[in-house]
Amino acid sequence: MPASPSTARAINDRLALRFLRDEGPLTAGQLKSLTGLSRPSVADLVDRLQESGLIRVVGEAGAQRRGPNARLYGLVADRAHLAALDVRTHSVSVVVTDLLGAVLAEAALPMDPRHAEGDPGPAVERAAALLERTVADAGATKLHSVGIGAPGLIDPHTGELRDSSGLPAWHRRLVAALQQRLTAAVRVENETNVAAVAEQREGAARDRDTFVLLWLGEGVGAALVLDGELRRGASGGAGEIGFLPVPGTGGLPSATGCDGGFHALAGSAAITALAARHGLVPGADGGPVPAGAVAVRTALATGADAFLDALAGRIALGAASVSAVLDPGCVVLGGETGRAGGADLAARVEARLGELSPLRTEVRAGLLGGAAVLRGALLTVRDAAQDELFGPARTTG
Incomplete structure (x- = not known):
């Protein structure tokens, strides 16, 4: 059954919005070429x-051309504002942007380690107040959504942070508190999973649709991206490699x-102890950098x-187990330690991994x-x- 005129218009509108999102400002002529629509349809x-x-009109395609087709159309970036939080055991970082991702304000706050035990209320209030101040500093009057990257398991059915041993109670309380205080949608995802999204979109895995991010920071974890899809597992625990039994x-x-x-x-403490056994005295490092990375x-x-x-031999043990089960072809060493080790540590891990597994696996340093x-x-x-406001991605043909 052919689509009704209203349905066809909605599909065309979403397709055009998707091109404007992915390609940036476009002229009507460019929209015509990309969508395959007629000139009158594009004008409508x-x-x-x-x-x-x-x-809205954001400029012109060239000074030598005049007329409607020379106008550049772009998405209205201030139609909605967004916020993101990185929630760690000892710190919270916040960024507020417009709908296209332009940064409007950012801030960070250390958290007292004593908040890991006892009443979580003060830590929740400090973190929530930091977000509210940053939103105010950004002049963000249309906060649409808040994204949170946090350690721990995310229930795949409810989308909530599950109670996990070793993590402070204020992490779970924070999500609920923000949902109560804000009219914006609050979404939480495992920190390693969102790190893999960033490394695939803007970092070391931009040319890969299948890879494993091995997170090396204060703790360890893994994120699985298979055929372009982030895999969370039946209970949200895919990649909890810290629990992997190894020799x-x-x-x-x-x-x-x-x-x-x-x-x-x-983990960072284990790396620091290994360094001490080798007579290595790490120098000081500014900022909240794990001692292992230093x-x-x-x-x-x-x-x-x-x-x-x-250290490369230790990391290769975890990578070999992941490789044997998933055969991802590529492992990215992420987190502060992965970045600190750079190409040198990645090459050492790849060489050791080649001795442990017959499966060829490239090892890259996270960027x-x-x-x-x-x-x-x-x-x-x-x-x-953007999917909610502009419609999900659609393909033609």
Whole structure:
């Protein structure tokens, strides 16, 4: 059955909005070429979208040309505002942008480690107040959505952060508190998953639709991107590689702790202890950088090859297990430690991995480091907001 005229117009409008989102400002002539619509249909479409407040004239295609087709049309970026949060155990970072992702304000706040225990109320209030101040500083009067990247398991059925051992209670309380205080939609996603989104869109995995991000920061984790889709698992726990049983830990993980798992080899505290055993004294580093990342940076600066090889062997154990099960073809070393190690550590891990597995797996250094969480949370919430306001992506033919 052919689409009704109103349905056809809606499909065409969404298609044009998608091109304007992905390609940037376009002329009516360019929209005609991209959509395959007739000139009158494009003219009607442009009029409808302008009247709806979705697009506006943002310039001209060239000074030598005049007339309607020379006008450049772009999405109305201030139609809605977005916020993203990177929620760590000891800090919260916030960014507020317009609908197209232009940064309007950003801020960060350290959190007292004592908030990990006891009454979560003060920590929740500090984090919520930081978001509200940053939104006010940005002049964002149309806050549409808030995206949160946080450690822990996200229930795939409810979208809520689950109670996880070792994580402060204020993490879970924060999501509920923001949902109560704001009219904006609040979406939460695992920090490693959003980091993988950022590395695929803007970082080390831009040419890959199948890869695994191995997060190396204060703790460890993994994100699985298979055939272009982020895979969360039946319970939201895909990639909880800190619990992976591996040799060399002197024990086994349990349902309530990952101390005997891969975390005991590649977490920040474990890396720092390994550095000490190799006589490495890490230098100071500004900002909230995990001590393990500082140790790796110091090792590279001082040529501590024995330490770097030992660390690469540890990381390769986790990577080999992932490779044996998923055969992703590419592992990205993300997080602060992955970025600190750069191409040198990645090459060492790839060489050791080649000795452990017959499956060829490229190992790359993440390009975004810890910043990937905030960036990924923003990209995720921006996609959702644009889909809601402009319609989901559609294909022709």
